[in-house]
Structure formats: structure tokens, C-alpha cells
Amino acid sequence: MRDSQYDVVIVGTGIAGAVLAKSLTQAGKRVLMLEAGLQAGLELDAESAFANYQSYVDTFHYKANPATNGPYPALQDAPAPNVLDIALGDPMDQTGYLVQMGPLAFGSDCLRTPGGTTLHWLGNVPRMLPNDFRMQTLYGRGVDWPISYDELKPYYELAELEIGVSGDAAAQVGPDMGRANYGAGYVFPMQAIPQSYQDKVWIRNAQGAKVRVDGADYDVSFISMPQGRNSTPNPDYPYSAIAWEPASQRFAPQRVGAQYQVIGSTWSPYTGERCEGNASCVPLCPVQAKYNALKTLKQADRSRLTIHTQAVASKVRIDPQSRRVTGIEYKRYQQPDAGGYTNHTAEGTLYVLAANALENAKLLLMSGAANSSDQVGRNLMDHQVMLTWGLFKHEKVYPYRGPGCTTYIPTFRDGAFRKDFSAWISPVDNWGWSWPVFSPGSDLSDGMNKGLFGKALRAYLADRVPRQALLHFECEQLPRPENRITIDERFLDRLGNPRPVIHYSLSDYELRAFAAAKEASDQIFAQAQIKDYTHYPANEGDQDVVQWQGKTYQFWGAGHIVGTHRMGSEAASSVVKPTQQTWDHDNLYLVGCGNMPTLGTSNPTLTLTALAFMAAENILKQLDSPSRQGDAHEQ
Numbered sequence: 001m002r003d004s005q006y007d008v009v010i011v012g013t014g015i016a017g018a019v020l021a022k023s024l025t026q027a028g029k030r031v032l033m034l035e036a037g038l039q040a041g042l043e044l045d046a047e048s049a050f051a052n053y054q055s056y057v058d059t060f061h062y063k064a065n066p067a068t069n070g071p072y073p074a075l076q077d078a079p080a081p082n083v084l085d086i087a088l089g090d091p092m093d094q095t096g097y098l099v100q101m102g103p104l105a106f107g108s109d110c111l112r113t114p115g116g117t118t119l120h121w122l123g124n125v126p127r128m129l130p131n132d133f134r135m136q137t138l139y140g141r142g143v144d145w146p147i148s149y150d151e152l153k154p155y156y157e158l159a160e161l162e163i164g165v166s167g168d169a170a171a172q173v174g175p176d177m178g179r180a181n182y183g184a185g186y187v188f189p190m191q192a193i194p195q196s197y198q199d200k201v202w203i204r205n206a207q208g209a210k211v212r213v214d215g216a217d218y219d220v221s222f223i224s225m226p227q228g229r230n231s232t233p234n235p236d237y238p239y240s241a242i243a244w245e246p247a248s249q250r251f252a253p254q255r256v257g258a259q260y261q262v263i264g265s266t267w268s269p270y271t272g273e274r275c276e277g278n279a280s281c282v283p284l285c286p287v288q289a290k291y292n293a294l295k296t297l298k299q300a301d302r303s304r305l306t307i308h309t310q311a312v313a314s315k316v317r318i319d320p321q322s323r324r325v326t327g328i329e330y331k332r333y334q335q336p337d338a339g340g341y342t343n344h345t346a347e348g349t350l351y352v353l354a355a356n357a358l359e360n361a362k363l364l365l366m367s368g369a370a371n372s373s374d375q376v377g378r379n380l381m382d383h384q385v386m387l388t389w390g391l392f393k394h395e396k397v398y399p400y401r402g403p404g405c406t407t408y409i410p411t412f413r414d415g416a417f418r419k420d421f422s423a424w425i426s427p428v429d430n431w432g433w434s435w436p437v438f439s440p441g442s443d444l445s446d447g448m449n450k451g452l453f454g455k456a457l458r459a460y461l462a463d464r465v466p467r468q469a470l471l472h473f474e475c476e477q478l479p480r481p482e483n484r485i486t487i488d489e490r491f492l493d494r495l496g497n498p499r500p501v502i503h504y505s506l507s508d509y510e511l512r513a514f515a516a517a518k519e520a521s522d523q524i525f526a527q528a529q530i531k532d533y534t535h536y537p538a539n540e541g542d543q544d545v546v547q548w549q550g551k552t553y554q555f556w557g558a559g560h561i562v563g564t565h566r567m568g569s570e571a572a573s574s575v576v577k578p579t580q581q582t583w584d585h586d587n588l589y590l591v592g593c594g595n596m597p598t599l600g601t602s603n604p605t606l607t608l609t610a611l612a613f614m615a616a617e618n619i620l621k622q623l624d625s626p627s628r629q630g631d632a633h634e635q
Helices: 015-026 046-062 135-139 149-163 197-206 293-298 357-367 441-449 454-467 508-528 605-624
Strands: 002-011 031-034 099-103 210-213 216-219 241-245 250-254 305-308 311-318 325-333 341-353 384-392 405-409 424-429 468-475 484-486 501-504 530-532 545-548 551-554 588-590
Touching (some): 002 325, 015 031, 015 293, 031 341, 149 241, 149 250, 197 405, 197 424, 250 605, 311 357, 341 357, 384 454, 384 551, 424 508, 441 454, 468 508, 508 530, 508 551, 588 605
Parallel strands (some): 002 031, 099 501, 341 588
Antiparallel strands (some): 210 216, 241 250, 325 341, 384 468, 384 530, 405 424, 424 468, 484 501, 545 551
């Protein structure tokens, strides 16, 4: 069976695919989207859409440990990684979706559903720093990007408008940061969400603290975190929409109406207009005050958009003579766990893979596509999260009030030390000890082990849990070709498609950062009057436990899956051009985190959204060119 021909066929309805669908349909193009997951209420009336999302909330409530993907349907015919299923061991015995070949486990997951991983993301949206784009030139590490911060800057502004960022742009100062990065007078669409009471205690005790790390001195500062969640519209923000300007062939922000309009939930514009402080941002915002990509998809011109759900892309079909893509083959299942499917082919003029970095790479490897450089699947990166935790000695700070993070430490995002070890960003977490030791359940067990029951146990918990502090260090990982995803015919899913086979390790560059981060943490805790309770497993053989210079450290995945089809200036060493068009096939584009050559210290969603707007411009230029052939215009 074959679909009608479209201008553009997009695989994936996460934020990258949603930005493309909205942008292209509003510019008059016909778009077909293929989504592996179930429908998520976008096609339904408001009442049914509410019931669909409420089912996620209900699942979250009754699951003992919902983790990141827990509230959402687990589809056997379109499986996704799950942090609860990540383990090393005999690959033939691994039951999770990812096949972990080690030597370390890749500890991050993503979500295959309409809206993608934005349904369970935290919502932190700091920009990358200018120096992040020049790692090789400045520090002799990694690679340089083929584009600069200044080239991406206008697209960052589009991304911040699309997501509806809340924050204080003037507060974004620190190493390689400053007002010039945002532009004089720049403000975010919405005002900053207030920093929590806990944050204010951190700031009161430790703002300006002197920290010595690896022989150098640093001043610690705490600044508000830009967030993708609704607060109060900023009256000084001048825009409320994004439009395609044919004359300039650019997307530009527009003023429509009196001021920026808050986008509420997908079922009602009056629900989720403000963050309610539910503190469950991961795995879900119960009222959709946090941005998710369904909000963008809902704004597409539905008369020009067709969405096929339960449609698992299985092959990029390529004409051997022209090397052009002629279609996307996909398997459409009727029931999510029955294993049966029908075969289809989607045809268009241009094609876009907009799935996550694992699925994009897997599909290219399955198809023998875009891999003349042998870089497809390589350079897999994530932030390694090293956690430290303790108890405030003298006062209760009451975590779990407000979003998961409203403040971060920018001090170690950039500096000369990047020649020797990873940079990191340090969010001040608002979730007590829940991540590292499963508090408050662990506190309950600890109290009972001390022989406490009844009133004595309640008093113990009432004193301990409100004083919990958690600091985390998201350490930058360098691109390395041996960190990669491959496929293997021994490891297939229910539909006969390969499961991602992961090869993953850390270099000394990252391990040195753990030691430096713990050195910084000890001094910050002392300044903040926090007693350190951090402890890591003693055995190096335990999952994601490593040693550096005789000391043991543990790290967790951040869910920031980057690399696998990187952008570059030469076909021999990259998969896509700066236009995000593949070097090998002139009508195939790749979008998403997989294009990022390096990771920096930012949560990558804002950067991938900026790149998606850049790709949308290039796609429209190619579609509107006289021949509709060949390269898109270079930036």
C-alpha cells in the first residue's frame, strides 16, 4: 500500500518534528507525519483529549515507581528505553529495549509517543554558550561546530518564543555568559518563576563562596533557571507568533494581539496557564503548564497535515542511481502488543527523520543510508549526572515545593579547565533525596531500623525530610567514535525491527570531572551549612560505578541523548551539512539532538528546537527553488 505524495514526510512527532510540521504547513506545504506511538488526543474533541491525558495522571498516581516513562503506554510493538530496564550482563538475557554491550551502561531513556520526550522532560532551557561551539579551537577537545553561536542566536529566540520560556535573561551571567549573549534589552516571553524558599537559603548561605578546584579559585554564584513552563506573561516581551517571510526566506517573530499569549493544555486553553508547583515535572505535569510538543503540533494547519500513528518506520528507500530517497517504508500495527502489522510506503518530495538520536541512527543503519562517512551511530553522548546530597544543619528548607529546579550554579560551565576535564552545570534540585536513595521511602526504612515507630517515627521524618538538600553536576561528555549505537540481527523487537545495541564508556576527561565536582561540592556544602551524606557503592563492578585515582564515584544518565549523526563542514567526518541536509541524499534531512557535534552543559532541547527552525527554513528554500532539486541554500 502507498500513501499519497506529500511535500514533506516527517518521521517522529516530538518537538523537532512538531516545529517542522507547524512551520511547513503554515507556509502552505502538505506534510505527512509518521508516529510509532498511539494517538495522544490531538485528533479528539476536548473532553476525550482531557480523558486521554488524565489516564497518564492516573497511571502516575497508582504506580509505586513510575520513573520517567512510567505514566505512558508501554508498547511492545513500538518499545522505548526505560531507566528501570537498564542493566549490563549477558546481552542475550537483557529484557530492556536497549542491548547494553558496556563496558558501562547507557543510563538514559526517551519516549516514543506523540509529543515525544517533552511529555516527561524537566523543562530546563538554558542556551549553549559561545565557547561550546569552539571546543577544538579553544581547548583542543572534541570538535568545532560548523556554525557559530551568533548564527544560531536568532533561532534560539524563535525557540524561546515557541516553547514560551519563563526566566530572567538579565540574570544569565557567568563564565562565557553575559548580556551580550542574549542582546541588549532581551527578555523572555514570560517572567521568571520565583526561586524556591530552599533556593533562597542556598543563596543566603553560599552566594559568592570561594571554591578552590584543581588548584584554581572560583566564585560560586546562584542564578535563576530559564524554564519551559508557564508563569506570568512578560509585558516587555514584544512578540506572540512566528511567521514565514517569503521575501527574506526567514522565520521571524511577529506581534499578534496585545501581548504574548500563554498556551495552556491541549484540551483547554484555560487549563495549565500557570505552573501550580506540583513538583512532578518528571515524569509529567498534571495540568500541562509545562510545555510539550503537542502544543506546537496543535497549531499546525490541520488541513495540510496528516498524522499516521502506530506507524513504525522500518526503511529509508533509496534509488541506487540518483541516491535520492524515494519513500519511507513503515509497519502499521493495529494492537500495541499483538505483533501483527501491515506494510506501507510514504512518499514525498523531501524527507525528514525527526525521531530521537537513537531511533534516527537505527533507521539509517537499517537502511544503509547517509553513512558514507561511517559516522552514523557514532559519537553517542549524554550528560553524566553525579549527585551529592546532605542535610541542612540548622533549618528546614522544605523541598518538593515548586518545579524540580528553579536555580542553578553556572560557575563551572566554562573555563580554562576544559582543556583537562569536563565542564558542568549544577542545578539545585527541589526533590530532596528521592533520586539517589529513593527518599522518603529510604527515610522511613532508616527510621524503622533505628527502632522508631508511631509518633517517634513521624517526628523523625518531619525533621529529616524537610532538611534534605540535593545538588547535581551534569558533566559534559566528549564525542568519541567508539561510543555508539549499532544493530544486530540477533536482537529484534516484536515487529522484527532491530533493537538499539549500545557501546558506551567514559574517558579520563569525564572521570577527572567527577573528582573536581566532588571537590567543589564539599566546599559548597560547607559554605551552605549542609552536612554531607553522599555515599556511592563500593564496588566498581556495580552499574555505572567508576573509580578515579583510588576513589569511587557513581553517575546517572541525564536523558540528554546527543550525537549519532552529527553536523559538520566536511562529508568525510559528518552526516549532515550545516543546513541539516544529509551529505549523501539531497532530499533527506535529519533533525534533533543527533545533529549536535558536542554537548556543552545545557539541556539540549532548546538547541535542538533552534536547529529545527533552521532546518525548516532550508527545507522551504529547497521546496520553493525552481528545480526543487539539489542543495538547500547554505546559511
